[in-house]
Amino acid sequence: MMKNKGNWKTWTAIIAVTVGGGSWLLLGGSSEEVTTVPTFSAARGPLQVAVLQGGEIRALHNHEVKSEIETPTKILSIIPEGYMVTEEDVKEGKVLVELDSTDIKSRIQSHEIDFQTTVSNYIDADEGREIQRSENQSLVRDMKESSTFALMDFEKYLGRELTTKILADAGLPATVDALDKFVHMLDAQANTPVDPAVVKAAAGGEKAVAKLPPARKLGATPVRERIDFTPFLEGTSGGDGEAQQKLRQLEDDLLLRKSELAVAKQKVESSGRLAAKSFISKAQLENDQVTFEKVTLAVKTAATELDLFKKYEFSKQCAMLLSAYRESLTKLERVVRANRSKMAQAETRFQTSKRRYEMELAQREDLDRQFKACTIKATQPGLVAYGDLDAGSSYNYSNSIEEGASVRLRQTILTIPDMSRMGVHVKIHESQVKKVKLGQTALIRVDAEPGKVLEGRVAELALMPDSSSSRYTPNLKVYPSTIHIEGIHPWLKPGMNAKVEIIVDQLSDVVFVPVQSVEVEQDKHFCYIRSGARLERRPIQTGVFNDEFIEIKDGLQPGDQVAISLPKKSSADDMNRPGAAQPADPGQPGARPKGQKAGKAKDVAAATSSQAAL
Numbered sequence: 001m002m003k004n005k006g007n008w009k010t011w012t013a014i015i016a017v018t019v020g021g022g023s024w025l026l027l028g029g030s031s032e033e034v035t036t037v038p039t040f041s042a043a044r045g046p047l048q049v050a051v052l053q054g055g056e057i058r059a060l061h062n063h064e065v066k067s068e069i070e071t072p073t074k075i076l077s078i079i080p081e082g083y084m085v086t087e088e089d090v091k092e093g094k095v096l097v098e099l100d101s102t103d104i105k106s107r108i109q110s111h112e113i114d115f116q117t118t119v120s121n122y123i124d125a126d127e128g129r130e131i132q133r134s135e136n137q138s139l140v141r142d143m144k145e146s147s148t149f150a151l152m153d154f155e156k157y158l159g160r161e162l163t164t165k166i167l168a169d170a171g172l173p174a175t176v177d178a179l180d181k182f183v184h185m186l187d188a189q190a191n192t193p194v195d196p197a198v199v200k201a202a203a204g205g206e207k208a209v210a211k212l213p214p215a216r217k218l219g220a221t222p223v224r225e226r227i228d229f230t231p232f233l234e235g236t237s238g239g240d241g242e243a244q245q246k247l248r249q250l251e252d253d254l255l256l257r258k259s260e261l262a263v264a265k266q267k268v269e270s271s272g273r274l275a276a277k278s279f280i281s282k283a284q285l286e287n288d289q290v291t292f293e294k295v296t297l298a299v300k301t302a303a304t305e306l307d308l309f310k311k312y313e314f315s316k317q318c319a320m321l322l323s324a325y326r327e328s329l330t331k332l333e334r335v336v337r338a339n340r341s342k343m344a345q346a347e348t349r350f351q352t353s354k355r356r357y358e359m360e361l362a363q364r365e366d367l368d369r370q371f372k373a374c375t376i377k378a379t380q381p382g383l384v385a386y387g388d389l390d391a392g393s394s395y396n397y398s399n400s401i402e403e404g405a406s407v408r409l410r411q412t413i414l415t416i417p418d419m420s421r422m423g424v425h426v427k428i429h430e431s432q433v434k435k436v437k438l439g440q441t442a443l444i445r446v447d448a449e450p451g452k453v454l455e456g457r458v459a460e461l462a463l464m465p466d467s468s469s470s471r472y473t474p475n476l477k478v479y480p481s482t483i484h485i486e487g488i489h490p491w492l493k494p495g496m497n498a499k500v501e502i503i504v505d506q507l508s509d510v511v512f513v514p515v516q517s518v519e520v521e522q523d524k525h526f527c528y529i530r531s532g533a534r535l536e537r538r539p540i541q542t543g544v545f546n547d548e549f550i551e552i553k554d555g556l557q558p559g560d561q562v563a564i565s566l567p568k569k570s571s572a573d574d575m576n577r578p579g580a581a582q583p584a585d586p587g588q589p590g591a592r593p594k595g596q597k598a599g600k601a602k603d604v605a606a607a608t609s610s611q612a613a614l
Contacts, residue, residue, distance in 0.1 A: 039530050039561040040514055047512050047551060049505035049544045050443075051435055055426035057446065057496040059417030060484065062389060063380055065096065067407040068373040074100045074406050078413070083384045085416065093377045096384070097413055101374035108367045111360075118353070118360045125346075125353035132346040136339035137187065143332040144183040150325040151179060157321055159241035162232055166318075170227070172326065182329075186336045229318040233310055243314055250309055254302035261299045264292040382416035389415045389494050390425075422485045422492045424456065426500050427466060427478035435504040436461060442483045443501040449491065458502060459484040505544055512549040517562045518542065527552075530561035 067073065077098045085094070151173070155163040167174035173182045233247060268288045275285040386401040391412075401413055424444055428436055438461055444454040460482035469478050483500055485492070518540070519526045525542050528535045540555030556562065 037528075037535065038564045040517060040564050042511055042513050042552065042556045042558055042560040042562055044509065044511050044558040047507040047510050047544075047546070047549060048503060049435075049507065049546050051428065051432045051502040051504055052547050053426040053428055053432075053500050053502070055424040055483070055498055055500050057492055057494055057498055058389060058423055058425050058482075059419060059494050060421040060423045060482075061418040063382065063416040063418070064388065064412045065376055065414040065416070067099065067409055067411050067413055069099060069104070069370050069407075070409050071103060072406045072408050073103070073374070075401070075403050075413070076100055078386075078401065078403055079384055081384060081386045085378045085381045085384060087381050089378045090381060095375060095377055097376040099374040099376070099407070101371055104367060104371045104374060108364075108371060111364060111367060115360045115364050118357050122353040122357040125350040129343075129346040129350045132342050136343060139335045139339060140183065140187045140332070143328065143335050144179075147179060147183070147325065147328040147332055148176060150321070150328040151176065154321040154325050155241070157242045157317060158232070159244060162241065166227065166229075166232075166322065167325075170322070170326075172329065183332065186332060227319070227322070229315040230310065232318075233314060243317065246309060247306075247314075250302065250306040254299065254306050257295065257299040257302045261292075261295045264288070264295040268292045376413070380416060382419065383493075385415045385417065385494065386413075387415065388412040389417060417494050419490070419492070420488055422489065422494075423459070424483040424485065424498050424500050426481050426483065427469065428461075428481050430465065430477040430479065433461075433479045436481065436502055437504075441503045443503070444483065444485060445499045445501075446492070447497045447499075448493075454485050454487070454489065456483045456485045456500075458482075507544065507551065510543070511552045511556055511558055513552055513556065513562045514548060514564055515545055515550045516566075517564055518550055519566055527556065528563035528566065529556070530563070535563060 075097060077095075079094075079096045085096075151163075151167075154167075158166070164174045173179040233243070268285075268291075271280060271285045271288040274280045275282060387399065399407075399411060401407070407413055424442075436458060438458050440458045442456045442458060444456050446452065446454070458481060460480075462480045464479075465477040466480050469476055483502075513527065517527055519528075525540050526537055527540050529538050530536075538555055541553040543551030543553045545551060
């Protein structure tokens with residue numbers, strides 16, 4: 001580790017230990033153990049606090065060549081590991097990996113038969129939909145003509161004015177133009193494409209069907225009461241319908257018969273007077289009487305025909321014509337509903353065939369893509385490495401890459417790292433992770449190039465511990481982190497081992513001693529200070545630390561000789577021998593109550609970890 005921008009502290013420690021140890025031997029001590037304890041002179045100056053971790057060099061960006069075959073496939077040939085792909089190789093399309101395509105070819109041939117059948121069904125469904133639409137238009141057109149003819153028959157019998165009034169009261173199309181608009185609306189409804197969402201909802205079950213909109217009412221509201229057509233004959237003698245013509249004909253016939261009856265009556269009366277005077281024969285008189293009776297019967301017959309026409313025939317014919325017109329509209333509605341049903345079936349068949357065609361087409365394209373993916377060509381220059389560089393060695397061992405080996409879908413076959421941007425992947429222990437922040441400066445030393453120090457920055461730090469590490473050692477919690485190396489260094493290669501020193505703090509003027517000089521007992525920190533010919537145990541207050549030195553906030557002064565290695569128990573007991581200088585007050589620094597043994601020095605790493613946790 002680098003402290004105080006150099007290694008002068010290490011030399012200071014060596015000189016201090018040498019001088020202190022020599023002086024101790026010259027002065028002599030109360031025991032052999034005490035005289036052999038090396039010391040360090042507490043120093044004041046700058047102290048650099050860092051977190052040291054080992055890691056592995058990795059490229060920040062890797063181009064991974066993965067298998068795109070859905071089924072496990074064998075490697076027929078592969079380029080040697082370590083081959084440098086050049087720009088020329090990329091231009092020429094150099095083959096890096098060749099996978100076995102036998103199974104893909106077989107699947108393509110089998111699928112081609114199904115695909116052609118699907119294409120045929122798709123075309124048939126599309127044409128069938130157009131044919132059904134044309135048939136719907138023809139059926140609606142025929143029913144429109146039937147309704148038009150029924151309306152014309154009604155108008156022909158009653159006349160346009162009366163027909164319009166009756167149909168308007170009945171809520172039916174009263175004119176040919178109104179009928180054309182009505183039929184046009186029905187025709188549009190019959191040819192409206194079915195909404196795929198409605199079809200999908202209908203396929204969802206009873207709940208979905210219950211949410212479908214109700215069927216639209218296509219026809220007019222039917223007449224509920226029977227119509228009395230008799231009043232329509234009053235004052236219509238001048239009309240232009242067949243009924244008015246028939247009424248005038250019957251009335252004229254009755255009037256003619258009545259005129260003939262008057263003439264026959266006069267003739268019978270005249271013949272009776274002439275026969276009484278014997279001017280005509282009796283036979284002629286009887287003949288005139290028969291003629292009178294015939295005319296009388298003709299008058300009665302004409303009157304009866306006129307009465308029957310007014311009371312029965314006219315109303316019957318009007319009701320029949322109206323019923324025929326209404327029935328033609330009803331048939332038109334039924335045709336439209338049947339057309340909608342047929343159109344829905346045709347549309348459903350078309351949508352089903354279309355989706356199947358799209359699925360088969362996508363599968364065909366996917367098979368073609370997999371067949372092309374069996375031959376992997378160079379797409380960018382770089383150094384070729386087998387497997388996944390970011391994965392562990394155990395993973396790459398269990399998924400070895402070589403000729404004849406099987407690879408599965410999305411398994412990394414080759415990795416071509418981007419050597420222009422490199423970094424170090426480290427795992428930081430949970431006791432140190434609170435100190436590390438994004439953007440902190442880091443010093444990197446690569447084992448392959450001793451003496452070279454690279455600079456970098458903390459770019460990535462995981463929020464959660466590494467699950468792969470905790471799976472095998474549950475008590476070990478480490479947080480993956482990535483250090484980006486500044487600059488371009490051609491000699492760096494992925495996989496090299498490196499040590500990373502993350503600078504977490506820089507103190508300018510503090511008192512510090514080696515971390516191994518500190519003893520921890522019952523969460524309290526102590527140091528052994530040389531005082532004349534003896535060692536004095538003194539309580540201290542510590543601060544931040546690194547892997548070599550620890551800050552002393554209270555209890556020591558610069559120049560105090562601190563024991564580097566903690567004294568043995570016998571050396572501590574010698575300080576309490578008769579004649580040896582002993583502290584009189586147990587409360588004084590370094591004093592220990594009588595009978596109490598010196599606590600065994602705990603491991604310094606545990607001490608630093610406890611302080612970090614605090």
